[in-house]
Amino acid sequence: IDTIYSDQGKVFPSLDQSYTLDSAEALRNDPRVQEACITIAAAAFQLIATVRQPQTSVFNATCSYYLSATLRVACETNVVEVLRDAGSAGMHVNAIGQRLNLNPPLLGRILRYLATHHIFREVSPDVFANNRLSSVIDKGKSVDDLLSTPLTKYDMTNGIAALVGHCTDEDYKGAGFLLEHLTDPDSGFSSEPSKTPMLRAFGASESSNVWEWFESPGNEYRFKRFGVAMDGVNSMQPTDAILKGFGWNTLPQDGTVVDVGAGLGVSSVALAKAFPSMKFVVQDRPKVVEEAAKYWEGKYPEAVRETRVTFASQDFFDPQPVKNPSAFILKQIVHDWADEYTERILRRLREAVDDDHQCTLVVIDSLIPYACRQEDNRQLIPGERPSSAPLPLLPNFGPADASPYFTDLSMWVHFNSQERTLGHMERLLKRSGWKLTRIYPGERSSAHLVQFISVPL
Numbered sequence: 390i391d392t393i394y395s396d397q398g399k400v401f402p403s404l405d406q407s408y409t410l411d412s413a414e415a416l417r418n419d420p421r422v423q424e425a426c427i428t429i430a431a432a433a434f435q436l437i438a439t440v441r442q443p444q445t446s447v448f449n450a451t452c453s454y455y456l457s458a459t460l461r462v463a464c465e466t467n468v469v470e471v472l473r474d475a476g477s478a479g480m481h482v483n484a485i486g487q488r489l490n491l492n493p494p495l496l497g498r499i500l501r502y503l504a505t506h507h508i509f510r511e512v513s514p515d516v517f518a519n520n521r522l523s524s525v526i527d528k529g530k531s532v533d534d535l536l537s538t539p540l541t542k543y544d545m546t547n548g549i550a551a552l553v554g555h556c557t558d559e560d561y562k563g564a565g566f567l568l569e570h571l572t573d574p575d576s577g578f579s580s581e582p583s584k585t586p587m588l589r590a591f592g593a594s595e596s597s598n599v600w601e602w603f604e605s606p607g608n609e610y611r612f613k614r615f616g617v618a619m620d621g622v623n624s625m626q627p628t629d630a631i632l633k634g635f636g637w638n639t640l641p642q643d644g645t646v647v648d649v650g651a652g653l654g655v656s657s658v659a660l661a662k663a664f665p666s667m668k669f670v671v672q673d674r675p676k677v678v679e680e681a682a683k684y685w686e687g688k689y690p691e692a693v694r695e696t697r698v699t700f701a702s703q704d705f706f707d708p709q710p711v712k713n714p715s716a717f718i719l720k721q722i723v724h725d726w727a728d729e730y731t732e733r734i735l736r737r738l739r740e741a742v743d744d745d746h747q748c749t750l751v752v753i754d755s756l757i758p759y760a761c762r763q764e765d766n767r768q769l770i771p772g773e774r775p776s777s778a779p780l781p782l783l784p785n786f787g788p789a790d791a792s793p794y795f796t797d798l799s800m801w802v803h804f805n806s807q808e809r810t811l812g813h814m815e816r817l818l819k820r821s822g823w824k825l826t827r828i829y830p831g832e833r834s835s836a837h838l839v840q841f842i843s844v845p846l
């Protein structure tokens with residue numbers, strides 16, 4: 390890392406300074422720097438687990454809920470933005486409390502706990518400043534704006550703070566009910582999206598799924614925040630990530646691609662621009678499709694005018710009306726559904742393809758690696774990358790690379806669904822009439838979204 394940084398005349402960003410997207414930060418995306426950083430972090434985690442008294446490690450893990458709880462306070466009360474105005478000298482907790490109308494001794498304990506975990510800095514006794522980690526949840530608005538519009542404070546923000554707000558609230562509370570969910574035979578063996586730890590936590594057993602609960606009266610603030618948080622998640626992936634993997638140029642250039650459960654159809658916009666003769670069908674629920682049409686009107690009006698893109702309200706559990714397209718895209722859909730439901734979605738697509746027609750199914754989702762090494766003589770799926778973590782590290786880099794596992798548990802908490810291992814995905818596709826032919830693992834920086842390519846069995 391030092392060599393790469395000094396070759397470019399840059400200094401690696403300091404933990405004490407606020408996060409800024411400058412050229413030193415951008416250099417962290419160099420694959421060599423990324424690989425070194427993740428290896429160092431994995432080694433540090435493994436060393437801690439090795440050298441620390443086991444009781445201490447387990448008790449630290451046990452109490453890690455206090456990190457979520459204190460981060461929630463810091464994010465929701467706008468402490469980060471008050472400290473942004475204070476600069477690197479920081480601010481006494483009495484002054485922070487006065488600005489936010491909060492009890493200073495209580496707030497001080499929260500900030501000290503976070504500073505002990507390298508989120509904020511205690512500059513001198515009871516004086517706190519932002520650092521590289523805390524500044525990531527800066528909403529980018531003035532404190533006056535945030536205090537005067539509490540219900541819409543996340544609107545027009547980059548989504549990271551909204552994501553922290555959502556995860557440390559709905560997701561966190563749902564996570565507290567994993568055991569009850571698992572050991573209750575009514576939910577522990579169920580595939581139903583109505584039986585989720587989160588709905589249990591909020592006493593919302595009458596809701597048929599989490600979406601319905603979000604839209605119910607009283608949840609307006611959470612619903613809005615969730616929308617911004619999802620934008621934040623999407624913005625972590627480059628919009629043209631879809632182009633980096635499957636060879637779309639191998640499809641007939643005048644063929645049709647159906648984006649199933651497309652949302653706004655962000656991936657299809659990138660494809661439509663790159664392949665100007667292909668046609669696209671954007672399918673989703675009625676209200677979403679209306680939004681998608683407006684989105685395309687802004688992003689790529691020519692495609693709408695030339696009817697290269699059409700919008701269809703289509704339930705993916707119903708028979709698929711577009712027969713024999715060149716490709717189907719299912720991006721971040723199957724992780725929302727338990728196996729039984731996912732099979733139904735996949736079968737509907739298979740039923741729309743004749744046996745002798747060449748159609749490619751591109752499923753895009755996270756991939757769950759095992760936490761152990763697998764046999765070296767195993768037949769790999771083409772494109773599958775064996776772990777690059779050097780021994781004696783865990784092959785999946787342990788907590789240094791845990792985001793697929795967070796998403797997996799979060800899918801359980803929200804939807805009673807999951808992210809999947811490669812073998813699981815392959816079996817699921819096979820049971821639904823598809824053969825997994827290869828995968829394209831995402832780059833580390835694209836939060837591990839993987840393209841799973843299949844053809845009719």
Ligand SMILES: C[S@@+](CC[C@H](N)C(=O)[O-])C[C@H]1O[C@@H](n2cnc3c(N)ncnc32)[C@H](O)[C@@H]1O
Binds near residue numbers: 650706720
């Ligand atoms: C996580 S989003 C993914 C959106 C898009 N594929 C993307 O990656 O940006 C899941 C999408 O599934 C849609 N959806 C949920 N249930 C559906 C159903 N029964 N039929 C069609 N779409 C559905 C939602 O409206 C939402 O747009």
